[in-house]
Amino acid sequence: MIKLITSVFLFFLVLSSQAQDFSTLWQGYFSFYNIKDVAIGDNKVYGASENAIFTFDLSSDEIETITTIEGLSGETISTIAYSQAYETLLIGYENGLIEIVSGPENEILSVVDILDKQTIPPNLKRINHFNVFDGLAYVSTDFGISVYNLERLEFGDSYFIGNGGSQITVNQTTVLNNAIYAACGNNNAIKRAELSNSNLIDYQQWQTLGNGSFLSVESVGNRLYAIQSNRVIYEISNGGFTALFTYSNLPLDAKAVNKNLIITTESNVYVYNSSFGTLATATLQSELNTKFTAATVIENHIYIGTSSIGMLKTNLSNPTAYEVIGPEGPLMNDAFKIEAGNDNLWVTYGDYTVEYNPYPLRNFGLSHLVEGNWINTPFSSLLAAQNLNYVAVNPFKPSQVFISACQQGILELNDDVPTVLYNQNNSGLETIAANDPSIRQTGSQFDRNGLLWTLTCRVDKPLKSYNPSTGQWRGYSFSEIIQDPINDEFGFGDLVIDRNGTKWMASYKKGVIGYTENGNKIRYLNSEEQNMPDNIVSAVAIDNNNQLWIGTRKGLRVLYNTGNFFDAPNPSVKEIIVLDDGIPQELLSNQFITDIKVDGSNNKWIGTLDAGVFYFSPDGQQTIYHFTTKNSPLPSNSIKDISIDAQNGKVYIATTKGLVSFSSGGSKPEEELSSAFVYPNPVRPEYDILGASNLNDINKGVKIRGITENVNIKITDIEGNLVAEAQSRVNLRAARSSYNFAIDGGTAIWNGKNLANNIVASGVYLILISDLDSFETKVLKLLIIR
Structure with a gap:
């Protein structure tokens, strides 16, 4: 027993x-x-x-x-x-x-x-x-x-x-x-x-x-x-x-x-x-x-x-x-895909080759971290779903999760219990051929309306939508750019949806593909004439400015004008040029990029095949961090996937040898200021958190969390004298300027220094928050004891 x-x-x-x-x-x-x-x-x-x-x-x-x-x-x-x-x-x-x-x-x-x-x-x-x-x-x-x-x-x-x-x-x-x-x-x-x-x-x-x-x-x-x-x-x-x-x-x-x-x-x-x-x-x-x-x-x-x-x-x-x-933990160290949010983390171990070949098939289980506890579901309980990869959590019903199985279809779980395995018999999903029952399911993503969008490799209608509320499936043909789905395109990976509803997909041969149901428009970028460094795209991400960041086997590109993509006569992507000791260099030139994620402050987290993780400012001009096995707890420089919990700013990094997270200190902006709060409060002498010059150290400074996307924050003493001030999109924590007070997405960080660059004295301070779009305001009180 x-x-x-x-x-x-x-x-x-x-x-x-x-x-x-x-x-x-x-x-x-x-x-x-x-x-x-x-x-x-x-x-x-x-x-x-x-x-x-x-x-x-x-x-x-x-x-x-x-x-x-x-x-x-x-x-x-x-x-x-x-x-x-x-x-x-x-x-x-x-x-x-x-x-x-x-x-x-x-x-x-x-x-x-x-x-x-x-x-x-x-x-x-x-x-x-x-x-x-x-x-x-x-x-x-x-x-x-x-x-x-x-x-x-x-x-x-x-x-x-x-x-x-x-x-x-x-x-x-x-x-x-x-x-x-x-x-x-x-x-x-x-x-x-x-x-x-x-x-x-x-x-x-x-x-x-x-x-x-x-x-x-x-x-x-x-x-x-x-x-x-x-x-x-x-x-x-x-x-x-x-x-x-x-x-x-x-x-x-x-x-x-x-x-x-x-x-x-x-x-x-x-x-x-x-x-x-x-x-x-x-x-x-x-x-x-x-x-x-x-x-x-x-x-x-x-x-x-x-x-x-x-x-x-x-x-x-x-x-x-x-x-x-033994201690709790995930089933395996070699995770393939991860998905974080709301203090939850899902981990899959499916894997497939760069050509989207799932063989040999992997009969691995599934891991779910919730409130600090691991729930590990063995393969025997997964309705025979093999090669589990991308995870999509229903934003309107977080207990409902859909996981792509690159052989059988899509596995639905409710409250961590595998419920339905969607395949060619009970859904709109397609097999490769009548004599080949393989459903090579990969990237999945929910849109803002609660519609699940998902990708199937090597079929006539690779893009599908599924409405969990109605059970309705729809398929979208790519025949305009892929005449022979078996040979013209091996497969698709990342799928992201921008604010206009355009679906952007990473592919093996066609580079990056954009598709919109509005007019049934489809287009792709994969050639040197379009400034693509390689036709194999390994990662795509939409940032907070609706710009598309593209990772390939040979470097990084950005499509700045996504709104005009389908109408522009000759769309092209741009490389990011930075100065290295005064010499212009292409950012991440020839790096095999495995993943790109955008945090609440529009900073970019980029994983590579063998060079660790890079953390860049919104425009990519400043490297905030470059984590490797030599300067961080990364167990490997080979990055499999990255996922950010927008609620608390925790960045999860999956490598070939284990999973770690980094507390970046940022968070996702809120819709209103009602939940804004300041901590620690009061600030006691034993905390020793005031006066730090580096606002990237989240163990230092006073944090104001729960703020909206575009705010101005003033800190005054009890007599109304201005002590510090910061504004969204201006005073960025990642900026080259050494700010004493900065805003990072839904979190503001103050090092406790005043306008004269001195640490403030003991007393009560007022934090005046103003939303520059809605004109909503909120006042918080902070006690500092020195």
């Missing part, structure tokens, strides 16, 4: 850095379901997922996470180990990086020696195992063994122990009777050497025991055990091998913990004493629908990592009932 609750000397230079904590502005949403390794230490169980760590406190049952937000790299974890003597967690990565987590604040030290070592091929840098002994960590890698001093935090020698001092894979090491044993792959058997030998960099000092490839070697008490790739576990004594047992599945993990030997296969965990007597066997139950990955034992409990449901806890004396342990 399940209860949810070499002969060549190699000395590494010390190359390390202290990781930065980004938790003030960033938040991570990582998946902890695929556990790579587990470890115990400091009265905690550590679980390593793909690129993050969680801890389970054995005394309090509290769960904490360590992610890129706290300073982890976001790279793919291969192994972990805990040093009780140094109270540190060692994390090894597939690319050779090592990170050391220590102290109550989980300070993170990044050790990049192996990662940056050019004499080692990149494919041989994987960290396979840590063996901590006598203050040293023997690091097993795909090139050999490196020794890391935990006291001095530096590397010493590296041992290349293959024939002739060649680099060979070492999967694991152990120490017994002052001798080190190494389990080697590629038929390199077991290697042994005396630790007292000061010349272990000489491969000839290493003795070869047995033959074949070995997965692991562990000492338990005064016994030595090794597992060969033939699934047989041996006891090694005086150089001889005695076969003890053959496992039905290949052992994935072997650990010696508190004089116990724990062997993990995908379906069983075996716990032995030092004499290889069986203490317990935990067997995978069919209803769990997962695989075991690693295990450890402490306090009469077995903690087992799995491939898809996190960590399991079971009783050592009776391992039949399982308890699921």
Whole structure:
């Protein structure tokens, strides 16, 4: 049952850095379901997922996470180990990086020696195992063994122990009777050497025991055990091998913990004493629908990592009932599309190629973050809808959600329950052909009237509308520009609707397509004569000035006059030219742009295939931020999708290795001023938020939220003396001018300085808000205590 609750000397230079904590502005949403390794230490169980760590406190049952937000790299974890003597967690990565987590604040030290070592091929840098002994960590890698001093935090020698001092894979090491044993792959058997030998960099000092490839070697008490790739576990004594047992599945993990030997296969965990007597066997139950990955034992409990449901806890004396342990999170790290709004976030994992080919089909579930809690719906509950991608939330009924399935049609959910799968039999959707039942559904978007617009690839009428209130479907033909829908156009991605009702679509061959039902007009831009850098458009976005921003595989373009698009004789797009050290340059030239989103202040968020995320001012002339893995918690520079919650200004960023959000501090303007408020109020000395020169730091300054689109705000003291003033579209937070008071969409930010650039004194201040369009006014009071 399940209860949810070499002969060549190699000395590494010390190359390390202290990781930065980004938790003030960033938040991570990582998946902890695929556990790579587990470890115990400091009265905690550590679980390593793909690129993050969680801890389970054995005394309090509290769960904490360590992610890129706290300073982890976001790279793919291969192994972990805990040093009780140094109270540190060692994390090894597939690319050779090592990170050391220590102290109550989980300070993170990044050790990049192996990662940056050019004499080692990149494919041989994987960290396979840590063996901590006598203050040293023997690091097993795909090139050999490196020794890391935990006291001095530096590397010493590296041992290349293959024939002739060649680099060979070492999967694991152990120490017994002052001798080190190494389990080697590629038929390199077991290697042994005396630790007292000061010349272990000489491969000839290493003795070869047995033959074949070995997965692991562990000492338990005064016994030595090794597992060969033939699934047989041996006891090694005086150089001889005695076969003890053959496992039905290949052992994935072997650990010696508190004089116990724990062997993990995908379906069983075996716990032995030092004499290889069986203490317990935990067997995978069919209803769990997962695989075991690693295990450890402490306090009469077995903690087992799995491939898809996190960590399991079971009783050592009776391992039949399982308890699921781990933090909440999305189903997977590799999200495909995300949709945010009203403190909700939807995440899909469907994917398709750049040519809109959905194969291989992906039977993945769906994730929904609501009020801080994750609702994960497995594929088995999704009415067989595969390759889920774009999400459209009904603006008049937020509990009703439509998700494109690039094979079956559109999946409708109500209150998180899959209700209807729309296909060729019960809707206006079309299959590719009569003998091909594939409905390649992609971009979807609701218009301001509550009509759902959606795109189907490679059919006669690719653009469809659906009225959820009446159930009426309509299809719109693109035959004027696409005569052969199978071969003339492979597919469509993003779909956006401007203030005139024009539908703008990203396509594979036709570039960007514009369509309006008013006169049934259709036109496209995809040629060099129209200044398009590429005919493959990967992203489109309409900004607050009704301008169309276009992302391609080879750069960025803007269509400024969207209103005249269908009537202009020769419409064309423009590149954005910026000055780089006084030299004119094209903005994002030749960058593969994956997504474009516009926030409440008309600033642009642009994701790229391999260069992270850019945050630009409304005209693109100023780069407010450029986030990468080096200066932010982004776990990858490969951006899949971006979505902005207009109500609170939170920007969600989906990468190939995880999902994070950034609190930009802006928000969507309101229709009226009735809900406007100021915070914090009162401003107390301990807040320490006044006087900051950078209004982009949302942890500083006084915020006025809930304002309308076009306002003037004056701040006066109680006697009516003007202290500060800002106006929408003039005093922009992203402007080059260093404003003390600025307006960002539906939020104004004041750093507490007056017109003389001094921090104001204690007292009561009046905030006078005037809507310049409707003439509505509102007065707020603010108390500052210094």
